[in-house]
Amino acid sequence: MTLAPNSELLRPILHNSDPKTLATEILKSLTYRLGKDTSVATPHDWLTASIKVVRDRIIERWIESTKSAYEQKEKRVYYLSLEFLIGRLMRDAFSNIGMLDNMREALALLGVELDVIAKLEPDAALGNGGLGRLAACFMESMATVDVPAHGYGIRYVHGLFRQEFSDGWQVELPETWLDHGNPWEFERRERSFEVGFGGTVESVTSKDGRLERHVWKPSERVLAVAYDTPVVGWRGERVNTLRLWSAMPVDPILLEAFNAGDHIGAMRESNKAEVLTQVLYPADSHLAGQELRLRQEYFFSAASLEDIVQRHLSQYGELLSLPDKAAIHLNDTHPAVAVAELMRQLMDAHGIDFDTAWDLTKRTFAYTNHTLLPEALESWPVPLFERLLPRHMQIVYAINAQVLLEARAAQKFDGEQIGRISLIHEGSDRRVRMGNLAFAGSHSINGVSALHTDLMKETVFADLHRLYPGRINNKTNGITPRRWLIQCNAGLTNLAREAIGDAFLDDVNLLSGLDPLADDAAFREKFAAVKRANKQRLSSLVGERLGIKVDPSALFDIQIKRIHEYKRQLLNIVEAVALYDQIRSHPEKDWEPRVKFFGGKAAPSYHNAKLIIKLANDVARVINRDPAVRGLLKIVFIPNYNVSLAEIMVPAADLSEQISTAGMEASGTGNMKFALNGAITIGTLDGANVEIKERVGDDNIVIFGLTAAEVAERRANGYKPRDIIEGSPELAQALSAIASGVFSHDDPDRYRDLINGIYDNDWFMVAADFDAFTAAQRKVDSIWRNSPEWQAKAIRNVARVGWFSSDRTIRQYASEIWNVPV
Numbered sequence: 001m002t003l004a005p006n007s008e009l010l011r012p013i014l015h016n017s018d019p020k021t022l023a024t025e026i027l028k029s030l031t032y033r034l035g036k037d038t039s040v041a042t043p044h045d046w047l048t049a050s051i052k053v054v055r056d057r058i059i060e061r062w063i064e065s066t067k068s069a070y071e072q073k074e075k076r077v078y079y080l081s082l083e084f085l086i087g088r089l090m091r092d093a094f095s096n097i098g099m100l101d102n103m104r105e106a107l108a109l110l111g112v113e114l115d116v117i118a119k120l121e122p123d124a125a126l127g128n129g130g131l132g133r134l135a136a137c138f139m140e141s142m143a144t145v146d147v148p149a150h151g152y153g154i155r156y157v158h159g160l161f162r163q164e165f166s167d168g169w170q171v172e173l174p175e176t177w178l179d180h181g182n183p184w185e186f187e188r189r190e191r192s193f194e195v196g197f198g199g200t201v202e203s204v205t206s207k208d209g210r211l212e213r214h215v216w217k218p219s220e221r222v223l224a225v226a227y228d229t230p231v232v233g234w235r236g237e238r239v240n241t242l243r244l245w246s247a248m249p250v251d252p253i254l255l256e257a258f259n260a261g262d263h264i265g266a267m268r269e270s271n272k273a274e275v276l277t278q279v280l281y282p283a284d285s286h287l288a289g290q291e292l293r294l295r296q297e298y299f300f301s302a303a304s305l306e307d308i309v310q311r312h313l314s315q316y317g318e319l320l321s322l323p324d325k326a327a328i329h330l331n332d333t334h335p336a337v338a339v340a341e342l343m344r345q346l347m348d349a350h351g352i353d354f355d356t357a358w359d360l361t362k363r364t365f366a367y368t369n370h371t372l373l374p375e376a377l378e379s380w381p382v383p384l385f386e387r388l389l390p391r392h393m394q395i396v397y398a399i400n401a402q403v404l405l406e407a408r409a410a411q412k413f414d415g416e417q418i419g420r421i422s423l424i425h426e427g428s429d430r431r432v433r434m435g436n437l438a439f440a441g442s443h444s445i446n447g448v449s450a451l452h453t454d455l456m457k458e459t460v461f462a463d464l465h466r467l468y469p470g471r472i473n474n475k476t477n478g479i480t481p482r483r484w485l486i487q488c489n490a491g492l493t494n495l496a497r498e499a500i501g502d503a504f505l506d507d508v509n510l511l512s513g514l515d516p517l518a519d520d521a522a523f524r525e526k527f528a529a530v531k532r533a534n535k536q537r538l539s540s541l542v543g544e545r546l547g548i549k550v551d552p553s554a555l556f557d558i559q560i561k562r563i564h565e566y567k568r569q570l571l572n573i574v575e576a577v578a579l580y581d582q583i584r585s586h587p588e589k590d591w592e593p594r595v596k597f598f599g600g601k602a603a604p605s606y607h608n609a610k611l612i613i614k615l616a617n618d619v620a621r622v623i624n625r626d627p628a629v630r631g632l633l634k635i636v637f638i639p640n641y642n643v644s645l646a647e648i649m650v651p652a653a654d655l656s657e658q659i660s661t662a663g664m665e666a667s668g669t670g671n672m673k674f675a676l677n678g679a680i681t682i683g684t685l686d687g688a689n690v691e692i693k694e695r696v697g698d699d700n701i702v703i704f705g706l707t708a709a710e711v712a713e714r715r716a717n718g719y720k721p722r723d724i725i726e727g728s729p730e731l732a733q734a735l736s737a738i739a740s741g742v743f744s745h746d747d748p749d750r751y752r753d754l755i756n757g758i759y760d761n762d763w764f765m766v767a768a769d770f771d772a773f774t775a776a777q778r779k780v781d782s783i784w785r786n787s788p789e790w791q792a793k794a795i796r797n798v799a800r801v802g803w804f805s806s807d808r809t810i811r812q813y814a815s816e817i818w819n820v821p822v
C-alpha cells in the first residue's frame with residue numbers, strides 16, 4: 001500500500017519526528033485537543049489526533065511559505081475554481097512531508113493501524129469529475145514546483161452525491177463529508193467579506209455635473225467566511241493555501257429581525273444565506289442554469305477578488321501594479337463574472353478610469369476552456385443577470401461596447417461574425433455569454449489538449465480568435481504523480497525504485513529508465529506480479545462490496561468516468577452484448593477471460609445517462625449468471641466512483657477504455673492515470689489520447705474509429721446510422737437484443753427509445769465506430785494472449801508518459817501564462 005520503510009529519501013524534513021516522539025504527540029493530541037482517553041478513543045479520534053500532529057509540522061512550513069512570498073514580493077497565482085475534487089488528504093500530506101512511515105510506526109506503537117484509520121477519512125468530493133480533479137492536481141503541483149499560489153473555491157457542505165444502486169438504478173444520497181469535522185481546515189472569521197446581490201445602482205456626480213462614479217446598493221448581503229486548508233507540495237518545501245468560502249448571514253440583519261421578535265424571519269434570513277454553499281451542482285459538462293448557481297459563482301468570485309485586492313493593497317499600497325504581482329486564473333467560465341467584479345472594484349471602489357481598469361484586468365486574468373459541448377457553454381438570461389447583479393450588467397455592456405468597437409475597427413467581420421463576438425447573445429432570449437466575457441477579459445485563453453485547442457480556434461472562439469490573435473494557447477492537462485503513482489501504486493513505485501533508483505520520485509520523466517527493461521523477461525515478470533497484486537486488491541473489494549467473484553488472472557478492462565453519452569459507455573456495453581453473442585455461438589474459439597468494470601455517476605437530471613447505468617447493470621445480471629458464458633465474460637459496475645475508488649481501480653487495470661466520440665473529450669485525465677499505472681489504452685483519437693499515442697508509440701496503444709475531422713464530415717454530409725447497422729450483423733443483433741427486452745424482461749420496452757436513438761440520429765456515432773471498436777477489442781485479445789508482449793507494451797506505457805505530470809503542465813502555465821518563475 002505504501003512506500004517501503006526504507007525512506008531516507010523521504011527524509012523526515014522536520015526535527016523531532018521519530019516514531020516515539022510522534023507517538024507521544026498523538027497521545028497528547030488525543031488528550032488535549034480531542035479530550036479523549038485511549039480507552040474511549042474511537043478510530044475516528046485516532047485519525048483526527050494523527051492529522052493534527054502532522055498538521056502542526058505543516059503549519060511551520062505554511063507560515064514560512066507565506067512569509068517568503070511577502071518578503072520576496074513574489075508574484076502570486078490565484079486559481080479560481082468552482083470545484084476541487086480533492087479526495088482524501090491524509091496519505092497525500094503525510095507522504096509529501098515525508099512523515100508517512102514514521103507516523104505508521106508511531107501509530108503501531110499505540111496499537112493503531114494507519115491503513116485502517118486512513119480509510120475513515122471522508123473523500124472531499126467538492127467536484128464533479130475531470131475539471132475538479134484537475135484543480136486538485138494543480139494545487140498539489142503548484143506547491144511542488146514552488147509557485148506561490150492560492151486556490152479559491154466554495155466549501156460545499158454537501159459535495160457530489162453518494163451513488164447507490166437500487167435494482168440497478170442510480171439513487172443519489174447526500175454526501176456528508178463534514179460529519180466528523182474537518183481536521184485539515186482553519187476557519188478564518190477575521191477573513192470575511194460581505195457579498196451583495198440585487199438592489200440598484202446610483203450615480204454620484206460632481207459639483208459641475210460630471211459623472212464621478214457608480215455606487216451599487218445591493219438589496220441582499222451575505223457574509224463570505226474563509227476556511228483555509230494547507231496544500232503540501234512534494235517533500236514539503238512549499239505549503240500553499242486552498243481558501244474555500246462559506247456563506248453566513250450578515251449579523252446585523254439577523255439580529256434586527258431577531259430582536260424585533262421575528263424569530264422565524266431571522267431564521268429564514270439565516271437559511272437563505274447558508275443555502276448558497278450547501279450543495280455542489282451535480283452537472284458535469286452541462287449548464288446548471290439555475291439562479292442559485294449564478295449566485296454561487298458570484299459569491300465566491302466576489303469574495304476572492306476582495307481578498308486578492310486587499311492583499312495587494314496592504315502590501316503595495318496601490319493597484320496599478322496588480323498585473324505584475326497577481327495572476328488570476330479562471331478554471332472554466334464558472335468564475336468569469338470575476339472579470340466584471342474586478343472592473344467594479346477598480347472603478348467604483350478605487351476610482352480608476354475604465355480604460356486603465358480594463359487594461360489591468362486583461363493583464364491579470366487568464367482563462368482555461370474545458371469543453372466545446374454547446375450544452376456546457378455558460379450563458380445567463382440578461383433579465384436574471386441584471387436583477388441579481390445590476391452594476392455588473394452595466395459593466396458587461398461597457399466592456400461589450402469596447403469589444404464591438406474594436407471588432408468594427410478591424411474591418412474584417414461581417415454582421416453575423418460581430419454577432420458571435422458580442423458578449424450578449426441577441427434575440428428573443430437575450431443572454432450574457434460567459435465564455436466571451438472570460439475571453440475578452442483575459443490575456444491568455446488556453447485549451448487542455450492540442451486537439452481541443454485547435455478545435456477551439458476553429459469553432460467556439462473562431463471569431464474572437466481572429467479579433468485577438470495570439471491569446472489562444474494550449475496547455476495539455478496533467479496529473480500529479482504523487483497521488484496517481486507513488487501513493488496509489490506502491491508496488492509499482494517500489495519496483496521502479498529497485499530498477500532505476502529514486503530520482504524519478506522527483507522527476508517522473510525519469511521513468512524512461514524503465515524503457516529498456518520492457519525487453520527484460522525477469523523484469524516483466526516482476527512487473528506482472530505487481531499488477532497481479534493490484535488486481536487481487538480490486539477483486540477483494542468487489543467481493544466484499546458486491547459479493548461478485550472475479551478472477552484476477554482475467555483481463556481487467558476498465559471504463560471509469562462520469563456517465564455521458566459522448567464518453568460512450570453505451571458503445572462499450574453494446575460491444576459486451578455482441579461479445580456475449582459471439583462467446584455463446586462460437587464456444588470452440590479460445591476466448592480470453594475478461595472482466596469489464598464500469599464506474600461513474602450520472603447527473604440526476606440526465607435521463608439517458610441514468611438509463612445507461614441501468615442497462616449496464618441489466619446486462620451484467622444476465623451475462624454474469626449465464627452458464628454458457630463459462631466465466632469468460634463478467635461485467636461489474638462498482639457504485640459511487642470517486643477519487644478513492646479510482647486509486648484502487650486505476651492500478652488494477654490492464655485495459656483503459658478511452659472511447660469518446662472524436663472531437664468531444666477536451667483532454668481527459670483518466671487516460672493519463674491509467675497509462676502511468678501500466679494499462680494499455682483502447683481509444684479514439686480524441687483529447688489527450690492523441691498525445692499519449694505520440695509518446696507511447698503506435699505499437700503500445702490500440703487506436704480505432706473516426707477522427708474528429710471525419711466525425712464533423714459525417715455530421716455535415718448526412719450520416720445514416722440505419723444503413724451502417726443494417727450492414728453490420730453483429731451490431732444489428734446486439735441492438736435488437738437490447739431493444740426487444742432480452743435484458744429487461746420486467747419492462748421489455750425500457751431501452752426501445754435509447755436504441756431507436758441510435759438508428760435515427762446517433763449523434764455520438766456509436767454505430768459508425770462499432771465495427772472498428774470490436775476489431776480493436778479482438779486485437780487487444782491477441783496481444784493479451786502473448787503475455788510477454790502485453791507486459792512489454794504496458795511497461796513502455798509507464799516509461800513514456802511522465803510528460804503527463806501536472807508538474808509539467810504547471811511549469812508551462814507559470815512561464816507561458818502567469819509569468820511566474822519556476
Ligand SMILES: *Cc1c(COP(=O)(O)O)cnc(C)c1O
Binds near residue numbers: 641
Ligand atoms: C480522473 C478522474 C476523473 C476524470 O476522468 P476522465 O476519464 O478524464 O473523464 C473523474 N472522476 C474522478 C474521481 C477522477 O479521479
